[in-house]
Amino acid sequence: MAIETCERCGGQTAKVVKCDYCSRRICNPCVKSSKRKKIDHRYICKGCWGSITKRSMYKSAN
Numbered sequence: 001m002a003i004e005t006c007e008r009c010g011g012q013t014a015k016v017v018k019c020d021y022c023s024r025r026i027c028n029p030c031v032k033s034s035k036r037k038k039i040d041h042r043y044i045c046k047g048c049w050g051s052i053t054k055r056s057m058y059k060s061a062n
């Protein structure tokens with residue numbers, strides 16, 4: 001399995017997901033919250049969670 005580098009903390013991890021609000025590829029500890037949607041997941045990183053704008057976008061997304 002390929003090892004990936006988290007673009008937020010620089011950590012090495014086997015699994016990264018993409019933050020839907022800054023498009024960075026982030027590791028699990030950097031994911032602040034995730035939502036299951038009909039077709040896939042929506043992720044927000046801890047960085048974007050600190051932004052009121054992005055956080056409210058996340059909360060209003062279905």
Ligand SMILES: [Zn+2]
Binds near residue numbers: 006011027
């Ligand atoms: Zn990280």
Ligand SMILES: [Zn+2]
Binds near residue numbers: 048
């Ligand atoms: Zn983000």
